[in-house]
Amino acid sequence: MGNCIQGCKDYFSRQKNTNIRLTLPVVCFVWQIAMIILFGVFIRYDEESDTHWVETKAHDNITSDIENDFYFRYPSFQDVHVMIFVGFGFLMTFLKRYSFGAVGFNFLIASFGLQWALLMQGWFHSLDPQTGKIFIGVESLINADFCVAGCLIAYGAVLGKVSPVQLLVMTLFGVTLFAVEEYIILNLLHARDAGGSMVIHTFGGYYGLTISWVLYRPNLHQSKRMQGSVYHSDIFAMIGTLFLWMFWPSFNSAITDHGDGQHRAVINTYLCLASTVLTTVAISSLSQKTGKLDMVHIQNSTLAGGVALGTAAEFMISPYGALIVGFFCGIISTMGYIFISPFLEKTLKIQDTCGIHNLHAMPGVIGGIVGAITAAAASESVYGKQGLINTFDFTGDFKDRTVLTQGGYQAAGMCVSIVFGVVGGAIVGSILKLPIWGDPADENCFDDEVYWEVSEPATHHLLFIIQPLDTVRAFTPPPTSHHPLH
Secondary structure, three states: OHHHHHHHHHHHOOOOOOOOOOHHHHHHHHHHHHHHHHHHHHEEEOOOOOOOHHHHHHHOOOOOHHHOHHHHHHHHHHHHHHHHHHHHHHHOOOOOOOHHHHHHHHHHHHHHHHHHHHHHHHHHHHEOOOOOOEEEOHHHHHHHHHHHHHHHHHHHHHOOOOOHHHHHHHHHHHHHHHHHHHHHHHHHOOOOOOOOHHHHHHHHHHHHHHHHHHOOOOOHHHHHHHOOOOHHHHHHHHHHHHHHHHHHHHHHHOOOOOOHHHHHHHHHHHHHHHHHHHHHHHHHHHOOOOOOOOHHHHHHHHHHHHHHOOOOOOOOOOHHHHHHHHHHHHHHHHHHHHHHHHHHHHOOOOOOOOOHHHHHHHHHHHHHHHHHHHHHOOOHHHHOHHHHHHHHOOOHHHOOOOHHHHHHHHHHHHHHHHHHHHHHHHHHHHHHOOOOOOOOOHHHOOOHHHOOOOOOOHHHHHHHHHOOHHHHHHOOOOOOOOOOOO
């Protein structure tokens, strides 16, 4: 028995091999071929993207193509798409030597994840029982991007510590878990969550945090020199912040009902985000003896309001209510970076690279609570009878549901997202812990050179870019080293 245990310890502690020349191409080729086959079997254009749309228009007496869902949904889809590939990608470029991995691996897992999401969400939400086909349109693409967002959030917790193969495996299971919990929350519980505070952010946050906990690296301090940022990397990360901040109203309103619901979601999110910026700046300044601002807080906590208002974005919380939510989110999220993140790493052994607990998990829970309270407090005097029915979709099997009951189901939905994130993360983390995925050694984490061809040390290149011309002429680069110290 003792020999068996020792053998297992030796197996898991053996020297890391980061050569993924075989595993990464095999996974990419096999999984993409699988997507082609599955799409060929199941995926078809929906009514409004098929050539028979001409006949549908004539049959339904539609006189203009502007009635096609494409023209209504595409602007929001494009905004969400930019958030997924530019916003999330650049937000994670803050590490001094991991910009390729931040943007490049974000690109990789999002591209795979959206394909798998179209299938998984299609099987749960739009599978035609008569034909056995999944019919997709532009709204399907938005929902697939939402699904991918949960996986990108989880990526933030393990940024710089895992291989691209591990990320693909994490995305495969993450999308699957997302589709199941989304179906339970939105269809079975019939909770409302237009902007995904629960379904996307809470799930993705706790999924990533739990994986990071399972993959805990006791010797991560060996790569501490690479964990910080430099001036230019923080600027690139701020680009991601600004794209996310500007387009978050589209994210929270993209799949709400046409008309007043979508209009209201944009207004509420817009105001909430603005309020969050001021309180984030205030707490960041208060946290330093000299009153200086911390760029980490500005890059991340300024977005927390958008996360927290996701569930209640289309509700009648009033403009000042949106400002209140943003006010407290900026405070709580920034305090999380100052106090909770160090506690998580030191006490709970959760190494959260991007601080997703403070930007996604915690604000997501706040959003679930805000949604439950505002749903339970809804009334005909505020919404109107038909307004209540439209906002909470009190139709069909749910036509007799009361707002108080709806509030209870909203709270239940939040619990479901946490359970799926934690339990799913523990299982997937255990799979990723196997020493077969080509993950980096503790001393090589947060370094692009492990998985990317880096033409020259970043320090020397950027010094020539950012320094004045006369300074550059007089500058003599120091001898090159494998890991330049910043």
